[in-house]
Amino acid sequence: MRAQPNGSQLNFRTPSRTAAPAPDLKMAVHGPVVKIHPVVLASIADSYERRNEGASRVIGTLLGTVDKHSVEVTNCFSVPHNESEDEVAVDMEFAKNMYELHKKVSPTEVIIGWYATGFDITEHSVLIHEYYSREAVNPIHLTVDTALQSNKMNIRAYISAQMGVPGKTVGVMFTPLTVKYIYYDTERIGVGLLQRTRDAPNRAKGLTSDLCQVGGAATRVQDMLTTVLAYIEEVLSGKVQADNSVGRFLTDLVSKVPKISAEDFESMLNSNINDLLMVTYLANLTQAQIALNEKLVIL
Amino acid sequence: RDVAKRARMSSAASSATRAGSLNGRPGRSCIPIGPHVVLKMIKHYQEEGQGTEVVQGVLLGLVVEDRLEITNCFPFPQHTEDDADFDEVQYQMEMMRSLRHVNIDHLHVGWYQSTYYGSFVSRALLDSQFSYQHAIEESVVLIYDPIKTAQGSLSLKAYRLTPKLMEICKEKDFSAEGLKKAMIGFEHMFEEVPIVIKNSHLINVLMWELEEKSTVADKHELLNLSSSNHLEKSLQLLMDRVDDMSQDIVKYNTYSRNLSKQQQQKHQYTQRRQQENAQRQTRGEPPLPEEDISKMFKPPQPPPRMDTLLIAGQINNYCQNVKEFTSQNLGKLFLAEALQGHNS
Numbered sequence: 001m002r003a004q005p006n007g008s009q010l011n012f013r014t015p016s017r018t019a020a021p022a023p024d025l026k027m028a029v030h031g032p033v034v035k036i037h038p039v040v041l042a043s044i045a046d047s048y049e050r051r052n053e054g055a056s057r058v059i060g061t062l063l064g065t066v067d068k069h070s071v072e073v074t075n076c077f078s079v080p081h082n083e084s085e086d087e088v089a090v091d092m093e094f095a096k097n098m099y100e101l102h103k104k105v106s107p108t109e110v111i112i113g114w115y116a117t118g119f120d121i122t123e124h125s126v127l128i129h130e131y132y133s134r135e136a137v138n139p140i141h142l143t144v145d146t147a148l149q150s151n152k153m154n155i156r157a158y159i160s161a162q163m164g165v166p167g168k169t170v171g172v173m174f175t176p177l178t179v180k181y182i183y184y185d186t187e188r189i190g191v192g193l194l195q196r197t198r199d200a201p202n203r204a205k206g207l208t209s210d211l212c213q214v215g216g217a218a219t220r221v222q223d224m225l226t227t228v229l230a231y232i233e234e235v236l237s238g239k240v241q242a243d244n245s246v247g248r249f250l251t252d253l254v255s256k257v258p259k260i261s262a263e264d265f266e267s268m269l270n271s272n273i274n275d276l277l278m279v280t281y282l283a284n285l286t287q288a289q290i291a292l293n294e295k296l297v298i299l
Numbered sequence: 300r301d302v303a304k305r306a307r308m309s310s311a312a313s314s315a316t317r318a319g320s321l322n323g324r325p326g327r328s329c330i331p332i333g334p335h336v337v338l339k340m341i342k343h344y345q346e347e348g349q350g351t352e353v354v355q356g357v358l359l360g361l362v363v364e365d366r367l368e369i370t371n372c373f374p375f376p377q378h379t380e381d382d383a384d385f386d387e388v389q390y391q392m393e394m395m396r397s398l399r400h401v402n403i404d405h406l407h408v409g410w411y412q413s414t415y416y417g418s419f420v421s422r423a424l425l426d427s428q429f430s431y432q433h434a435i436e437e438s439v440v441l442i443y444d445p446i447k448t449a450q451g452s453l454s455l456k457a458y459r460l461t462p463k464l465m466e467i468c469k470e471k472d473f474s475a476e477g478l479k480k481a482m483i484g485f486e487h488m489f490e491e492v493p494i495v496i497k498n499s500h501l502i503n504v505l506m507w508e509l510e511e512k513s514t515v516a517d518k519h520e521l522l523n524l525s526s527s528n529h530l531e532k533s534l535q536l537l538m539d540r541v542d543d544m545s546q547d548i549v550k551y552n553t554y555s556r557n558l559s560k561q562q563q564q565k566h567q568y569t570q571r572r573q574q575e576n577a578q579r580q581t582r583g584e585p586p587l588p589e590e591d592i593s594k595m596f597k598p599p600q601p602p603p604r605m606d607t608l609l610i611a612g613q614i615n616n617y618c619q620n621v622k623e624f625t626s627q628n629l630g631k632l633f634l635a636e637a638l639q640g641h642n643s
Contacts, residue, residue: 037338037342038509039338039339039341039342041505041509042334042338042502043335043339045335045501045505046333046370046371046499046502047401047403048501050401050402051402052402074342074346075342077401079401080400091400094400097393098397101390101393101394101397104376105343105374105376106346106347106374108346148504153505153508155508155512179512181509181512184341184345185449186445186448186449187338187341187342187345189448189449189451189452190337190338190341190448191338191506191509193337193452193453193496194337194338194496194498194506195506195510197334197496197497197498198498198503198506198507211627211630213451213452213627214627214630214631214634215630218522221522257638257639260639265636265639269632269636272526272628272632273629273632275527275530276526276625276629276632277625277629279530279534279625280621280622280625283537283618283621283622283625284618284622286537286541286614286618287614287615287618290544290611290615291486293548293611294484294485294611297604297607
């Protein structure tokens with residue numbers, strides 16, 4: 001345990017944090033589960049990129065909703081602050097103002113904590129955390145490692161706990177919490193597009209149009225099928241141990257394709273295709289009609 | 300597989316640049332958008348706007364030479380009955396002032412709106428976009444279609460008023476002659492500007508991180524075969540609009556019939572006048588004074604053409620959406636057929 005005495009406050013850091021290989025899932029014990037929406041992380045990354053010259057990290061407020069066992073983080077905004085070796089100044093007026101403005105748009109969001117970019121929890125964090133304890137009940141603290149210290153962007157959440165010997169000076173300990181990512185359906189699709197953008201050259205991607213999208217989705221399914229087939233080949237040739245659960249999933253998959261007799265399927269397919277063709281025809285007709293109308297009026 | 304991916308990306312990029320150059324202005328090509336803007340818009344609709352309500356917000360960014368870049372956005376609160384004293388302008392001013400403190404670009408470059416099945420061509424949109432474009436020439440309105448997005452692919456389009464339409468709005472001349480002079484058809488009202496999502500390197504790292512940690516499985520809604528619900532609603536809206544359109548056309552027809560009837564009446568009146576005057580002259584009486592004809596026959600009010608134009612534009616939009624949807628579904632049906640053929 002490493003202790004850094006600083007006046008009347010101590011902050012401790014559990015050693016397991018730096019040693020564990022899969023830290024997020026193994027450590028969290030007490031306290032609520034933190035569910036983060038990707039919009040929060042994207043905003044944090046953006047505000048880090050826009051930070052003032054000389055500032056090494058950015059802090060801001062987290063907004064969201066609190067549940068019995070979980071805290072859902074849905075929004076955030078950055079707060080200007082100055083940090084030097086021995087003091088830290090946070091613009092609290094600004095934080096209050098922004099919160100008021102945000103409340104007008106989404107009245108259900110409350111301050112649930114704060115975030116900071118950077119790997120460590122410094123002494124200043126304790127002070128900032130104290131301020132936020134005044135705003136919210138049991139605030140959580142989120143760190144996003146934008147400096148990529150361990151070659152990964154570590155996203156962790158902490159909650160503060162009192163510790164120490166009763167009667168003597170009380171210290172504050174930040175205990176880690178489980179972090180989960182949750183998405184709305186539409187958010188997931190947005191994130192999917194962003195994932196694909198990351199693979200594109202130039203890091204830029206336009207939005208594709210109708211049939212291309214279906215083609216893209218089909219290719220993705222095809223890729224997945226190829227992977228599964230490769231696995232099956234390997235199991236059959238004895239290279240890989242057969243896994244029962246995977247086998248069960250495979251049977252599920254194959255049985256999901258419905259067995260319909262050829263004529264029934266033909267008729268279903270044809271009626272659907274006819275519906276769609278008719279609608280296309282009507283749409284084209286309507287468009288021709290209004291175009292004609294336009295021309296006649298202009299005459 | 301990689302070749303196909305690369306080919307697809309290059310075709311997407313080339314189609315984007317082609318669409319950009321179709322506008323005829325070399326500077327107005329794609330608009331880059333930051334990824335958190337997209338996520339914020341999605342979240343705003345998800346949380347605040349269910350049903351047919353429209354959510355709106357402001358886009359912030361910068362103008363780089365001729366191009367626009369969208370780097371941030373913030374939502375507008377809903378209009379409620381009991382918020383009579385809520386000052387929108389003040390909210391906007393305060394928001395922008397605060398954002399300036401954290402180094403966020405505070406140039407108002409446009410606004411965004413969600414839409415219900417693609418129905419956004421309306422007078423209100425036109426007016427708002429006109430006031431934005433009047434201030435900043437490159438501003439756009441981003442239309443986010445949440446229902447289409449929920450079906451599998453992000454539907455985000457940027458529109459701008461054509462210069463012709465801007466002229467007309469400036470003159471406030473919405474009569475038939477004015478529109479005829481400018482030769483505006485419904486296709487020339489809005490021009491679509493292609494948008495590109497630009498990831499910064501940090502966001503790329505974030506995306507890799509999320510992919511590793513996230514346990515949410517892909518749901519593949521894009522390959523969903525059920526289409527009738529969506530199609531039904533779209534067609535319903537289309538039919539309503541076509542009804543509006545036909546009413547408008549009837550109005551216009553009555554107007555033109557009235558006008559021609561009136562012309563005839565005027566003609567008859569002048570003829571009768573002339574005849575009487577000729578008769579009086581032969582009888583040696585002073586001719587009747589020439590009366591102001593236009594005051595006697597007040598011309599009928601021409602119906603405003605702007606609404607017709609908007610309805611036509613809206614119908615066009617609906618038809619486009621429906622066609623896109625049906626083409627996608629046809630593709631999916633053929634996929635299903637291939638799958639069945641494989642098995643049986």
